[in-house]
Amino acid sequence: MKQKSTLFILLAILFSFTLQAQEVQYTLISQTTSEVVIRVDFPNYYETTPVEVNGEILYKLAMGNAYPTEQLGAPELLKSTTSIIVPEGVQPTISVLEANFSLVSNFNLAPSKGRLYRDIDPSTVPYVKGDQYLVNGFMGDNQGVIGTPYQLRDFTGVTVTVHPFAYNPVQKELKVYQSLILKISYSSENSVVAKKNNVVFDQIYSRHFLNYKEYSNSKYNPLTEEGELLIITPATFVTALQPLKEWKIKSGIPTTIVPTSIAGSTAAAIKTYITNYYNANNLAYVIIVGDHTQFPYFTLSGQTADNYFTEIAGSDNYPDILLGKISAENVDQVTVQVNKFIGYDQGLFTQTHHASFCGIASSEGPGDNNEYDYQHIRTINNLLQTFTYTSGYEFFDGSQGGLDASGAPNATMVANALNTGIGVINYCGHGDWNLFVSSNFTNTHITQLVNYEKLPFIFSVACQNGNYVNKLCFAEVWLRAISGGKPTGAVGALMSTINQPWNPPMCAQDEFARVLTDATPAFTKRTLGGISFGGIMKMLDVYSDASTARTWVLFGDPTMMVRTTQGTNITASHMNQVAVGATSIVISSPIDGAKVTLTHNSQIIAQGVISNGTATLNLPTTLVQFDTVHVVLTKFNHNPYQGFFEVNTINQPYLVYSSHQFNNSQGTAETAPETGKNNKITLVIDNIGMLPSTNVRCALRSSDPYVTITDSVEQIATIAASSSTTFTNGFTVKFANNVPFGHSASFTFVITDDLESRVFSFDQRVLAxxxxxxxxxxxxxxxxxxxxxxxxxxxxxxxxxxxxxxxxxxxxxxxxxxxxxxxxxxxxxxxxxxxxxxxxxxxxxxxxxxxxxxxxxxxxxxxxxxxxxxxxxxxxxxxxxxSGVDDQEVTSLKIYPNPTSDYCSFTIPENITSEKLSYAIFDMYGKLIIQNKITENQVVVDLTTTAAGVYMIQIFDGTTPISQNKIIRK
Structure with missing residues (x-):
């Protein structure tokens, strides 16, 4: 129950590397039109925990990315699962090409207690050996079990399940696997094509399917567009939802609001409407609006099951859309939540809290991965600290050490932490419709919060927290909270309508954290819906728990990009006015990877991504005089840019830059120029005015120290109205032979005619x-x-x-x-x-x-x-x-992680005790970038303001360098 300081971050990073090394790992070896070959590597380390059963000492097994089989009375073996894409309609078969294992004799394996639910304490359930212990043969030795094919939007998937261990209960022999090579075979003439791909599902596929990259690279061109959002609501809430629709469209998500009078008055009718809309559009998100008396809900086996709306493609339980719920009984409650979503999205709220985490848990268990609840949450907290999270809290029942103070937490402690500021809450323990049992934090305590604008998102593994039918549930109070006209409570909450089981949701919660902290370059978007349903899909792979999947409701906006640190403002520049008939516009921004969206009359007319400082977007021919086009740039952990330009008839010449191309010295196009080389540049300019432009002169300029322009000017007598001209290989540039790696050179084109001069800028990455x-x-x-x-x-x-x-x-x-x-x-x-x-x-x-x-x-x-x-x-x-301090030895000053995206850490060896230590970071050309004193052995380095590239870090004792290492900034 203590706040974490940044000095603890190295331990968390070390943990993440250890954790990865101790997990079951899957590798795609090869793929053809008729087979997939994968390798499975099991870690050398696995955990054994003794338990006493009727005076006999037995052992439980645990291993990273391996989960209990939950077969009551049988030896509790583990299973691990991955999913692969296969052509539609096939029935795959599997064969083991290679298996490496060892045998452990005289091993007493404990029996399974079966699937337990969170309304009971697992420690109160006795271990009972079933008849399976009479079988004289290896159980769990059926390696490579193929699951029933399922449909995830356009893809057919199957699970592949393996077992790290097999066990003979009569001989008491444990077979411990080190590795497997498996071949999955099938015969089909069907091709695999994703017709409804979009950014958020592209990222879900990349984590969910082991072989997705093979299809995305070779079978189709992945779309860069967002999927559509459909909002279904009672008609009385349509006006209150309009600002959310407008913002979503401006930020790049096509959004439609449909009243229930059209969509349907029953849950079944609304699901049919969603299905039809999905089949006709690239639907990715749905928000349903209203409490149980305003919006119809599904009841399956007596359980409120909103996520049944997501099961569209196929007859399985995998979600094909990402669903969120705005639970409200009146317009004011809708408005409160809409304002929360927009303020959070636009970076209008306080942001200092985003990098702070909070974990709340019971001391009961063990559950999934043989972890007690508090151990499970601490594992998640450690993982968060390998990403952008730098401070946090632990509120655990009992006295669990670490950040947790002695004794049981109480509601005041949790409220104080929330009022100080928390970005994400992970809860695992008992719950009810109105509280977290661990800490006894209730609906009443939420309404008393003063965490103005410091709104967390919440993942809860607990019973009933989201049970909104016939009661005001915990999740609803979090989302509706407001105090003194300012937003309080939370901005999103994933909470269950039922008594959850013990193991499956813990597996999903682990995956929430993995998705949230995924630092791979392609993982550029983290939506609340993508995180939530990505974890649910992992749980379905491992535990096939449809009941938990259907009843774990996301209260909030599934399209919302979560924030994990304070946002950086996006800056951009572009023309304030374009002519009627203009075919394109250039948007310039130093934030590479930012998504650019142009909208007009609440319609998206163009989208692109900033690359090398610019994005050129094509304009439709339907724009007319006096039209206003809105420009919005967005990116994860950034505050959006919002601007506009106007369309006007220009009764004069009007020259604009259109495009450029770097060519080699022979005039052949290149993807990028290279250090030490001569390059020619082809320039295209447009006259978008209504009169011809005369005496046109184009000058290329650059103040970059690594650039020499040897041919800088091109001229032409006339460019006709509404036409363009190309200066092929018109300019010559020489790059110095020592351009720093990662450097982008800045250029400007000055375009002049008899009327005026206009300046256009761009940046160009130089290979080095x-x-x-x-x-x-x-x-x-x-x-x-x-x-x-x-x-x-x-x-x-x-x-x-x-x-x-x-x-x-x-x-x-x-x-x-x-x-x-x-x-x-x-x-x-x-x-x-x-x-x-x-x-x-x-x-x-x-x-x-x-x-x-x-x-x-x-x-x-x-x-x-x-x-x-x-x-x-x-x-x-x-x-x-x-001495241990030359640059090679302090390469054992290990930089974690390296390469890195935002933060890295290192440890000063204990034998270095000087009080004059400092570190300095230089770019590869020797320019000082960062310099700080060292006051602790564990040091965190903030690289969020540095560009991608390779840097050198040096450790100094006074003015004497004693060690150094490379840092690669992604």
Missing amino acids: PFPSSGNIRIVDGGNSALDYGETATIMIPIENLGDASAITGYTKIESLRNYLSFFRELNPVNTLVANTIQDYGFLVSVKPSVNTPRVDLIQLTYKTGGYTYVRTYEVGIAGAIT
Whole structure:
């Protein structure tokens, strides 16, 4: 129950690497039109927990990404599951191509208690051995079980289930698998095509299906557009929902509001309407509006099951759309929630709390992964800290150490934390329709909150928190909360309408955290719906728990991009006015990856993505004089840009930049220019005015230090009205031979005619090498260390980490303390293409004068073109102990994670106790980027303001550098 400081983050990062190493891992080996081959690697580490059953000590098993089989009375084995895409209509078969395992004798495996629900404590349920213990054979040895095919939108998927262990209860032998290679075979002439793909489901597919990348790259061109949002509501709420519709459209999501008078008056009729709308459109999201008396709901087996609306394609339980609920009884309650969603989306609210987490849990269990509730939540908290979360709270029943204070938490503690500011809450424990049992935080406490604008989103594994029928449930109070006219409570909550089981929702909650913290480059969008239903799909893969999936209701806006840190403002520039008939507009912004949306009259007319500082969007021909077009740029953890331009008839010449292309010196198009090369540039300009432009002059300018323009001007006598001209290879640019890796050069075109001059700017990424070197090793035919009088070879990997070739160069190697003699100091290095490593050997001998153990410093200088790289290594002679602070040893100063996207951390070795420590980060050309004092052994580095590229971090004792390492910023 203590707030976490940023100094704890390294432990969490170390945890994440350990966790990944201890999980079941799946690798796609190959895929053809008739088979998929996958490899499964099981971690060497697995956990055994003793339990006493009738005086006998038995053991429970646990392993990352492996889950209990829940077969009552049977030995509790584990299973792990992945999904793959197969052609529609096939019945796949599976075969084991290779299996590696070992046997453990005299192992007493505990029986399963079956599937338990959260209205009971698992510790009160006894272990009972069933008749399965009489079977003299290995249970769980059916490796590679294919599940029933299911439909996830356009894709047919099947689960592949494996077992890390098999067990013979009579012989008490445990078979422990290390790896498997499986072949899934099928025969089909059907192709696999995703007709309804969009950004959010593209990312869901990429996590859910092991082989999705193969289809997305080779079978179709993935769409970059957003899916559509359908809002179904009683007619009385339509006007209150209009601002949400307008904002969603402006931010790039086509949105339609349909009253229930059209969609239907029963749940079945509304589902039919949603299905028909899905079949006719690229529907991704649905929001249903109203409490149980305003909006019809499904009751399946006596359970309120809103997510049944999502089951559209196929006859399975996998959600094909992302569903959210705005529960409201009147217009005011709708307005409160709409204002929350818009304010959060637009970055209008306070944002200092977004990087703070809160975990609340009981001390009961164990459940999924053999974790007690508090252990489960602590695992999630640790994972969050490997991402952008830098502070947080733990409120656990009992005294669990860490951030949790002794004793049981209470509602006041939780309220104080919320009022201070929390970005995300994960709860796991008992619950009811009006409270978290752990902490006894109730509906009343929510209404008393003063967390103005500091709104978290909540994932709750608990009973009944979302049971909204005939009562004002916990989730509804969180979303409706307002105090003094200001929004309080929460901005979203995933909560159940039923008594949840113990294991399955814990599996889903783990996946929520994994999706939220997914740092892969392609994972650019994190919507509340994508996170929630991504976790539910994982749970369906593992546990096939349709009841939990259908009844876990998302209260909130499923399209909302969550925030995990304070947002960065997006800046952009563009023309304020375009002519009638203009065919395109250029939007410039330094925020690469930002999505650009143009809207007119509440319709999306163009979309694009900022790349290399610009996006060129085509304009429709339907725009007329005096039209206003809105421009919105959005990106994860950024505050959107909102602007506009006007369309007007221009009764004069009006020249605008249209496009440009970098070509090589022979005039052939290139994807990007390269350091040290000459390039020609082709320019296209348009006259969008109603009169011809005369005496047109185009000048290319740049103040970039790495750019020399040798041919800067092109001229033409006339450009006719409403036409364009192309200056093919009209400009010549030379890039210096030492352009830093990751550098973008800035250019402007000044276009002048008899009437006026106009300036257009763009940035261009320049490809460049990044010379570096790896760890040294001694090759001597003996102990891999230098001894008195010995001659050996020092091997050093020479690296090019850049995106252009490092041309033929040389290395110089020298002994700085004169204990070693190199047979040749200068050595040629061949051309290294981008992102390659080549080992080079340097023959060396220990000088005869060295007769006591010594540590020498070897300085390597690598010269390639205009780049010079220098690194110093420590080398021990005759067993001399190195200091541990040369740049190689503090490469064991391990940077986590590396590569990184926003934050990284390192630890100062305990043997360095100076009070004058500091660190500095330089770009590859030596410019100082960041400098700070070091006051703790564990250090967190904030790289959110730096551009993508490779940097060098140096540790200083006073003014003396004592270590260094590379940091790769994605």
